[in-house]
Amino acid sequence: MRKYLFIFKSEVMSNLQYITNISISFIGIFLMLYIFLNLWKFIYSDPNELINGYSYNQMIWYVIFTEVIWSVVGGRKMCAKISEDVKAGNIAYNINKPYSYIGYCLSTNLGLCAVRAMLYIVLGLLIGLLFLHSFPSISILEAIAVFISFVFAIVISILMLTSIGLLSFFIEDSGPLYWMYSKFILVLGTIFPIEFFPMWARGILKYSPLNAVNYGPATLYVNFSWNSFILVIISQIVYLFIIYMICKLIYMKGVKRLNVNGG
């Protein structure tokens, strides 16, 4: 475990050098959120109105929360990096080290996400405060519980993206798969909560990984209850295990097909 903590620490140290670059992406996140805030303002003609069980304030905090998760993970680059490592054979230089490659990916990407999270959480809170002039009513203990769920969401997302990236062992380019995954996650759960979909779809979506990677933790933040927390955390632990096993299986099968020609 010490080695993975060290990999995490090294990645944090390394990314702190890029803090200005990371901060520049504030502009993109701000613009994105500004568009959504206005969109929802238009939909909610009356701020006290409830749409599918969400007040205007809850809806805005929901979108801010899921957008922060989305930006912290920054899936496209993460997936492309793993995919490129597999295709170009760079993965070979990680295989001959005494650590698990999946553990290495998880630690490095968590290191990167940790630096982004420090900045984006503050940014998200400031944007929310600027537009809504208040925070969701949540105690410190509940905030800690939400944060735990947030971390689980990030870990599960990283494992999902690692699995997609590792599929490059079998297909020429995992980019199209990532494209489908990202659009699925963006529409189902990031922009719109599950309650906005037809009844028949809600049942499926509630038991899908969406509950673990965005919808679950975001609803906890806007409408916290300990019962929901337990359900979300159980679903996150189950999905963490399932996705880790899938990721490991893809890696184990894929690494035997590794083709590294030349020096």
Add this chain to the structure above:
Amino acid sequence: MPIIEVKKLSKTFKVKIKEKGIKGSIKSIFKPKYKTIKAVKGISFEVEKGEMIAFIGPNGAGKSTTIKMMTGILYPDAGSIKVIDYNPVKQRKQLAYNIGTVFGQKEQLWTHLTPYDNFKFFGAIYDIPNSRVEKKIEELKELFELGEFINTPVRNLSLGQRIRCEIVASLIHEPKVLFLDEPTIGLDPVVKENIRSLIKRMNKEYKTTIFLTSHDVGDIEKLCKRVIIINNGTIVLDDTMENLKYHYLNKKIVDAKMREKVNLEDEEGITILKDKGYNLKIEVDTRKRSVADAIKLLNPDNIVDINISNIPLEDIISNIYKKEDKK
């Protein structure tokens, strides 16, 4: 007892082939065609503990594939490998704790961190207690003269400094075998020499077995006592450097500047390489003719200046490659 044992090792790659043009691209979607490339064809060799061995060959000969199989990166199709009593296929992780690798063309260090932080990182991934890592860093810092730049981010180091740090990073866990894949590539002659002497010192101080691949004859000549030449996936020569030179250096090059024109023709043991009237370059096969005979043919009184030299090792090795290619 050998520290590395390779027996009848083979590896084949399956590579997709595509006919030219857009038609070929569409065809390859529906009916993909593959060809198999036999990268390594049943090679066997052994390396003794503490040996510094050169494993050389032209591009595409199978060197890197062999190293990658020996370090557990690639799975062999057939044959067996034992490195320090470990089977790289089944005990990759255990083996990783006991070997070090330096790939001259690939950075292993974290470029945004300093060499010191990198060494601490490598210490942690090899599960070495912190106090031991500190001691080792101090020791290697002295040996590899890193004092001046140990706290400078790797991205700001020169290539020579970076390679020194790469080697140190691969030694933090005191590996028994070190695989050096073109460690001096891209370096200037002074830095090359410096790296070579450091590798020599490291081999002497820690008795580390060194398995070196390089296209630089200087690396091979100055570091290794034994050389294995691989070409087209098979071993074409496995001999000591001394024997290689003895068997192949029986040819001398005589470069002479003459007072008057000499009309010489090829004869047994003597080959005219260049004849520009007053300047002659001849090759003497000392198994058939002595150098003195060649000088007599030129007439010593007619010689203004003369230079007798061995055939460069580089030419010997490329001749071996060419000979094998013709087969």
